[in-house]
Amino acid sequence: MGEPYLTSKLQGFGTTIFAEMSALAVATKAINLGQGFPDTDGPDVVRQAALDAITDGRGNQYPPGPGVPELRVAVASHQHRFYGLEVDPDTQVLVTCGATEAVAAALLALLDTGDEAIAFEPYYDSYAACISMAGAVRRPVTLRPPDFALDVDALRAAVTPRTRLILLNSPHNPTGKVFDREELTAIAQVAQEHDLLVVADEVYEHLTFDGVEHIPVATLPGMWERTVTIGSAGKSFSFTGWKVGWATGPAPLVAAVRTAKQFLTYVASGPFQYAAAVGLALPDEYFVEFREDLQRKRDCLAAGLERVGFEVFRPQGTYFITADISSFGADDGMAFCRALPDRCGVVAIPNVVFYDDVDAGRPLVRFAFCKRMRVLEEAVDRLAGLRHEGSAP
Numbered sequence: 001m002g003e004p005y006l007t008s009k010l011q012g013f014g015t016t017i018f019a020e021m022s023a024l025a026v027a028t029k030a031i032n033l034g035q036g037f038p039d040t041d042g043p044d045v046v047r048q049a050a051l052d053a054i055t056d057g058r059g060n061q062y063p064p065g066p067g068v069p070e071l072r073v074a075v076a077s078h079q080h081r082f083y084g085l086e087v088d089p090d091t092q093v094l095v096t097c098g099a100t101e102a103v104a105a106a107l108l109a110l111l112d113t114g115d116e117a118i119a120f121e122p123y124y125d126s127y128a129a130c131i132s133m134a135g136a137v138r139r140p141v142t143l144r145p146p147d148f149a150l151d152v153d154a155l156r157a158a159v160t161p162r163t164r165l166i167l168l169n170s171p172h173n174p175t176g177k178v179f180d181r182e183e184l185t186a187i188a189q190v191a192q193e194h195d196l197l198v199v200a201d202e203v204y205e206h207l208t209f210d211g212v213e214h215i216p217v218a219t220l221p222g223m224w225e226r227t228v229t230i231g232s233a234g235k236s237f238s239f240t241g242w243k244v245g246w247a248t249g250p251a252p253l254v255a256a257v258r259t260a261k262q263f264l265t266y267v268a269s270g271p272f273q274y275a276a277a278v279g280l281a282l283p284d285e286y287f288v289e290f291r292e293d294l295q296r297k298r299d300c301l302a303a304g305l306e307r308v309g310f311e312v313f314r315p316q317g318t319y320f321i322t323a324d325i326s327s328f329g330a331d332d333g334m335a336f337c338r339a340l341p342d343r344c345g346v347v348a349i350p351n352v353v354f355y356d357d358v359d360a361g362r363p364l365v366r367f368a369f370c371k372r373m374r375v376l377e378e379a380v381d382r383l384a385g386l387r388h389e390g391s392a393p
Ligand SMILES: Cc1ncc(COP(=O)(O)O)c(C=O)c1O
Pocket: 036, 097, 098, 099, 100, 101, 124, 169, 173, 201, 203, 231, 232, 233, 234, 235, 240, 243, 244, 245
């Protein structure tokens, strides 16, 4: 039975797994490698910029609907500095309440009732809910281990006369996959052949490892015109509670997203917008050190999980490692994650919640490594208990 008062559009989207697992982490005093937030704050200079803005009375009252000019200019300069894109801060940038609102506003603005949106599963949990709230239908295309490569035939097969857009997330949560140029070219071809829009969630744009390059799909020939690109200060500067995000794209697409956005939050995070502008202007060394620090953490957790006996799919980006539990004689990631805090004091997320094809996600679990090194080491020590326990639930 569904929830009695909830509209059919939101049936099945009850409490998220993150709430359940975080509550379990508190109840069992487990190390929470479930939710993706850093356990240390971002640069002092960015924090100080927020304090200064509050003290100076900048952003304490409603900021302009599209975002404060300082941040819109900073977003445009950032897109030029890192990707060579020419973005007009007045008409082609929209500041949002986190990337979450940018995704929601884009989907509500661009999808009509009955339209179809293609998304690559496993997918970030707000995608399915927002597509549904827009009255649209999702068409999953499954990314499969070990490398979660794009299946171009599956993408082509997912296109129908009702397809309106492709929702692309790269670097990809939860797999840590970064779409390469060949894959993006294939997606661009499909989009152009069928006149589809692309909503590109690139919140982990600065979090790629081993020299892997993040390529915004909007930089491919013919793609700027049809793409809304989304970024997040929470992810790029480790202040996830501030909820500053942005969307960039051609003026008519950004105008459409702005129309939906103004009736969601209208505006948000005034003083933090000024601080995000300071973050975006940080020198290149900040971004290099940030990714190197996270790469060390990825290496630490990946090696630890391998020692414990997981099959690890080494991520090229993001905060997350996906691992397979089959080597423990288990195949039900949900049961495994529900039992894990009691068994060894660690919380992980079952990837099955990110899939429509539940069989594809069943044995996979996700660990966040955006935590202090000693927290990761302690988590690995605790997980070592699994080796001695025999078969898992
Ligand atoms: C893929 C993806 N998109 C969007 C978001 C939301 O970003 P924000 O905190 O800026 O709303 C997240 C956060 O985890 C994410 O992983």
